[in-house]
Amino acid sequence: MPEVLIRAENLTKKYDDFLAVDKIDFEVFKAECCGFLGPNGAGKTTTIKMIHCVLPLTSGSLAVAGMNVSEKPREIKKMIGVAPQEENLDPDFTVIMNLLVYARYFDIPKPEALKCAEKLLKFSQLEEKRNVIIDQLSTGMKRRLILARALINEPQILLLDEPTTGLDPQARHLIWDKVRSLKKQGVTIILTTHYMDEAAELCDRTLIMDHGKIIEEGKPAELVKKHVGEDVLEMDYDPEVMKVLQEKFPEARLEMVGDRIRVFTAQPHGVFEDFLRDFPTKGATIRNANLEDVFLKLTGRQLRE
Amino acid sequence: MKRRDRFAASFKLPELTYRVWKVWQRDFDVFMKTWKVNFFPPLLEPIFYLVALGYGLGGFVSNIEGLPYIQFIAPALVAISVMNSSFFECTYGSFVRMYYQKTFDGIITTPINVEEVIAGELLWGATRSLVSSTIVLGVVAAFGLISSPLFILIPPIAFLGGLMFSSIGMCFTAIAPNIDFFNYPGFLFITPMFLLSNTFFPFSRFPPALQTFALAVLPLVHQVTLTRGLMLGNLESLLLLSIIWIAAVTIFFFILSINLMKRRLIK
Numbered sequence: 193m194p195e196v197l198i199r200a201e202n203l204t205k206k207y208d209d210f211l212a213v214d215k216i217d218f219e220v221f222k223a224e225c226c227g228f229l230g231p232n233g234a235g236k237t238t239t240i241k242m243i244h245c246v247l248p249l250t251s252g253s254l255a256v257a258g259m260n261v262s263e264k265p266r267e268i269k270k271m272i273g274v275a276p277q278e279e280n281l282d283p284d285f286t287v288i289m290n291l292l293v294y295a296r297y298f299d300i301p302k303p304e305a306l307k308c309a310e311k312l313l314k315f316s317q318l319e320e321k322r323n324v325i326i327d328q329l330s331t332g333m334k335r336r337l338i339l340a341r342a343l344i345n346e347p348q349i350l351l352l353d354e355p356t357t358g359l360d361p362q363a364r365h366l367i368w369d370k371v372r373s374l375k376k377q378g379v380t381i382i383l384t385t386h387y388m389d390e391a392a393e394l395c396d397r398t399l400i401m402d403h404g405k406i407i408e409e410g411k412p413a414e415l416v417k418k419h420v421g422e423d424v425l426e427m428d429y430d431p432e433v434m435k436v437l438q439e440k441f442p443e444a445r446l447e448m449v450g451d452r453i454r455v456f457t458a459q460p461h462g463v464f465e466d467f468l469r470d471f472p473t474k475g476a477t478i479r480n481a482n483l484e485d486v487f488l489k490l491t492g493r494q495l496r497e
Numbered sequence: 498m499k500r501r502d503r504f505a506a507s508f509k510l511p512e513l514t515y516r517v518w519k520v521w522q523r524d525f526d527v528f529m530k531t532w533k534v535n536f537f538p539p540l541l542e543p544i545f546y547l548v549a550l551g552y553g554l555g556g557f558v559s560n561i562e563g564l565p566y567i568q569f570i571a572p573a574l575v576a577i578s579v580m581n582s583s584f585f586e587c588t589y590g591s592f593v594r595m596y597y598q599k600t601f602d603g604i605i606t607t608p609i610n611v612e613e614v615i616a617g618e619l620l621w622g623a624t625r626s627l628v629s630s631t632i633v634l635g636v637v638a639a640f641g642l643i644s645s646p647l648f649i650l651i652p653p654i655a656f657l658g659g660l661m662f663s664s665i666g667m668c669f670t671a672i673a674p675n676i677d678f679f680n681y682p683g684f685l686f687i688t689p690m691f692l693l694s695n696t697f698f699p700f701s702r703f704p705p706a707l708q709t710f711a712l713a714v715l716p717l718v719h720q721v722t723l724t725r726g727l728m729l730g731n732l733e734s735l736l737l738l739s740i741i742w743i744a745a746v747t748i749f750f751f752i753l754s755i756n757l758m759k760r761r762l763i764k
Contacts (some may be wrong), residue, residue, distance in 0.1 A: 207764065208500070246605050248763065266608040274606040280599035284527040293526065297519050297607035345607075 194221040194232045197349065198243060205238050205404075212330050214404035215252065225371070225381040227395035227412075229388070229483075231491055234401040236384040237277060240351050243382070244272045247401040256349070270298065273347030273479060275338045277384075279352045281371055283326045283416040290326065291344055298345040305344070312340040315370065332363030339370060339377060343407035345363040350374060352383045356390060368393060388484035398483070412483050419489055425455040427476035445489075456481065456489075504760050511755045519609060520617025528625075530604065539582070539629035543574045543636040550697065551640075555612035561699050564729075571642040572725035573696035575633045576649060576658070579724075580717050582629040583622035583659040584687060587666035588679045591618050601762060615758045619663040619751060626659025627652055637728075645730025654727065654740075658720040661696075661743055664750035665716065671757035690717040695725075719743050730757070 198220035206211040209268055213235040220226045220426060228236040241247040242254055245265035254261045256268045282290050295305030313319045316336040321329060329337065335355060352371070356364040371394055375381060387393050391398050392412045400408040400415075408415060427433065429451045437446060437455060444457040457463060464478045504718050528535055551567030585613040594600040638644060669682045684717050694717035700708050711718050719739035727734045 204564070244606055246602075246763070269606065269608045272606075276602065276606070278599060278602070280603040282600055282603065283521075283598055284600075289526075293523055293604075294607065295605060296522065297516075297609050299608070356742065 196220070197222045198254075198256050198382075199346050200239075200254045203239070203242065203249060203254050204251045205235070205247065206250040207240060211404050213242070216401075216404070216406045218406060220380065220382060220397055223375075223378045223380055224396045225383060225394050226314070227298070227391040227393055227398040228382065228384040229386075229398055229487060230401035232386075234236070234491075235404040236401055237353055239401075239404070240274075240353050240382065240384060243349075244274050244351055245269055270345065271348045273342035273345060273350045275335075275342040275352045275355055277357070279338065280336050281326045281334060281341070283336060286323050286325055287329070288313065288322045290337065291341055294341050295344045300345065308344060308346070312343055315343070316340040317406060332359050332366070335359060335363065335367060336370075339367065343374075347379065349380045349382070352381060354384055354386065356385070356387065364390070373394050381404075388482060388487055391450065392483045400487065400490055408486075408490055416481050416483055420456045420485040421458045422481055423457075423463050423464050423478055424474065424481050424485060425467070425478050427453055427473050429453050430473075433471070433473060436471060454485075456485065504756070507555075507722065507760070508756050510752060511616060512610065513613055513616050516609045516613045517616045517620060520604060520614050521603075521621050524618070524621040525624070535628075538631060539632040540636065541580070543633045546570065546574055547636070547640055547642075550722050559643060562701075567640070568644075568729075569699070570697055571637045572728045573694075573721050575637060575655070575728075576717060576720040577691055577693075577696065578630045578633045578726045579626040579658045579720055580662050580687065580690070581733055583626040583662040584666040584682075586625045586662040587618060587622040588670050588673075589676065589706055591622075591667060591670050592673055592676055592679070594618075595762070596676070609761055611759050611762050612673070612730050612755050615667065615755045616751075619660060619667060619754065622663030622666065623656050623659035626662065627656045630655040630659075643728055645728060647727045647730050647732075650727050654720075654723050657740075658716075658723075658743060660683045661716055661747040661750065664754045667754035669751060671754060671761050690715050694718040695721050716743070716746060743762060 196219045198218075200216060200218050202215045202217065203213055204211070204215050216235075216239070228239060230236050238247065242249055242261065243256060245261045245268050249262065250497070257271060259268055261268060282293060283289040285293060291309035291312060292302075292305055294309065296302075300308070313322060316339060317335060318333060318340065320331060325338075337344070339352075339355065342352075355371070356367050359367065366392070371381060371383070375394075381394075383391070383394060393414060395411065398412055398415065399406050408419075410418070429448060434446070434453065437453070441455060441457050441459070442461075443459075444455050447456065455464070468476055468478070499651075547567060547570075550570055555566030560566075561569045569705075601611070605611050634643075634648070634651055638648075669679065673679060693711065694715050695711075696717070700711065702759050703711065719742050722735055722739045723743070726732060
C-alpha cells in the first residue's frame with residue numbers, strides 16, 4: 193500500500209447558508225497525481241484551500257503528512273506549493289523579484305533563493321522575461337510563473353487549482369509537460385480542472401465532486417469503463433432509428449443532447465460497427481468513450497428518453 | 498451562530514512572529530523602487546504651507562499663545578503628515594493590495610499567517626509616517642522653526658502615531674465594500690481633524706465643552722500636542738496625557754483591525 197500523505201475524514205465546510213463541502217472522506221497517496229473534478233461550485237477549491245490551511249474547517253478532520261491542519265498550519269504550508277486559480281502574482285515586482293520575495297516568505301536564504309529562482313526560470317521557460325514587470329506577461333507566461341513560484345520552497349505536495357484555464361493549446365501542453373516532469377520527480381500533485389482530457393492525461397486517480405460531496409473515485413480509464421463502456425455511438429435524432437436502437441440494445445443508455453443521440457453500452461468493442469453495417473445511418477460516428485462522458489453522466493444535465 | 502457572535506467568539510490577540518517583518522520588507526522594497534516620487538510630496542507640501550500660511554496669512558495674524566503664526570503651525574504640519582501618510586497607506590494602499598492585487602492571498606499560502614500580514618501592513622504604515630514626517634521635520638528645521646533639542650523625540654512619536662492612524666485606517670479597510678468607500682472617512686474624519694485639531698488656530702477659540710470633546714476623541718489633537726511640545730521644549734503634563742491616550746488607542750485599534758481583517762479574509 194502506498195503511503196497516505198493527506199487524509200480527510202468527514203471534512204465539512206459550511207458558510208452561513210451554504211454547505212460548500214459536505215462530510216467528505218478521501219486520501220491522497222504519496223507521489224500520485226490526484227485530480228479533483230466537478231462542476232463550478234462543487235467544492236473543489238474549498239477543499240484545496242482547507243488542505244493548505246487558509247480556510248478553517250467547520251467540522252471533520254484533515255491531516256497532511258500526519259499533521260492536523262488546524263494545529264500545524266505553518267509546518268504544513270512549508271511543504272506545500274500552491275498555484276491558485278486566481279492570478280495573484282505581485283504586480284509591483286518583476287518576474288525574478290516575484291520569486292525572490294516569495295522565497296523570503298519561506299525563510300529561504302538569499303543565495304539559495306537566487307539559485308532556486310534561476311533554476312525555476314529555466315524550468316518555466318521565462319529566462320528572457322527575468323526583469324519584466326508582471327503586467328507585460330501573457331496569460332500563459334503568468335501561469336508558468338505561478339507554477340514556478342509554487343515550486344520555490346521545493347514542495348513535497350503541489351496544489352494546482354485549474355492550472356490551464358484560459359490557455360491556448362500550446363501553453364496548456366507546456367504546463368502538462370512540466371506537471372509530468374514534476375510527477376516523475378516524486379512530487380505529490382493535487383489538480384483541479386474542468387478539462388476532462390487534462391485529467392485523463394495527468395491524473396493517476398480522480399475524485400469527482402458535486403454539491404460538496406465526492407460522488408465517484410477511481411482511475412480515469414477504470415471510471416470510463418465502469419460508467420460508459422468502451423465505445424459511444426453518436427447519430428442524428430430520428431424516431432425510427434431510436435426505436436431500432438432501443439430494440440437492438442435494450443440495456444444501453446440512450447442520451448439526447450440537442451438533436452443528437454448518444455448510445456452508451458457495456459457491450460464489448462465492435463457492437464456498434466455491426467449495427468451500422470446492418471442499419472447504415474447518415475452522420476453516425478463511433479468514438480471512444482471518455483472521462484467527459486463519465487463526468488456528464490454523474491453530474492447530470494442529460495435528458496434520457 | 499450569527500456573524501456577530503462568531504466574530505466575538507473568534508476575537509483574540511494576534512499571534513505574531515518575526516515573519517511580520519517579511520511583509521514589511523515587501524512593502525519597503527516596493528517603496529524603494531520609486532523612492533524619488535515618494536520623497537517628493539513630504540518635501541514640497543510643507544514648503545507651500547509654510548510660505549502660504551506661515552508667511553502669507555501669518556502676516557495678518559497676531560502672535561498665538563506667544564508664538565509667531567508660522568511657528569504655531571510648523572509642528573502641526575509634522576503631525577498632519579504622520580496622520581495622512583499612514584492613514585492613506587493602510588486604506589487605499591492596503592485595499593489595493595488586498596482586493597485588486599490579491600497580494601495578501603499570495604502571502605498567506607506561505608508560512609506567514611493572516612495576522613502577520615496585517616501587522617506587517619500596519620508597521621509599514623507607521624514607517625511611512627516616520628519617513629514622511631521626518632522629511633517635513635527637516636523642512637521645518639531648515640526654516641529655523643525648531644527651538645528645543647527635544648525635537649529628536651519627534652520621529653519615535655511619529656512612528657507611534659503612525660501605528661495608531663494605520664490601525665484606524667485598517668479598520669475601515671476591513672469593512673470597505675469598495676475603494677470609493679474611503680471618501681467617507683476621508684471627508685468625515687481626516688479633513689475635519691486636519692482643520693480642527695489645534696492645527697491652524699488654537700483650541701481656545703472653541704467653547705470648553707467642544708475642547709473636551711476634541712481632546713477625548715480626536716487622535717490628531719494628541720499628535721499635535723506632543724509634536725508642538727517637543728519642538729518648542731514645553732514639557733507640560735498634557736504631553737503625558739497625550740502619549741498615554743495615543744498608546745491606549747493604538748493598542749485597541751491594532752488588535753481590533755487585525756481581527757476585523759481576519760474576519761474579512763478568512764471566511
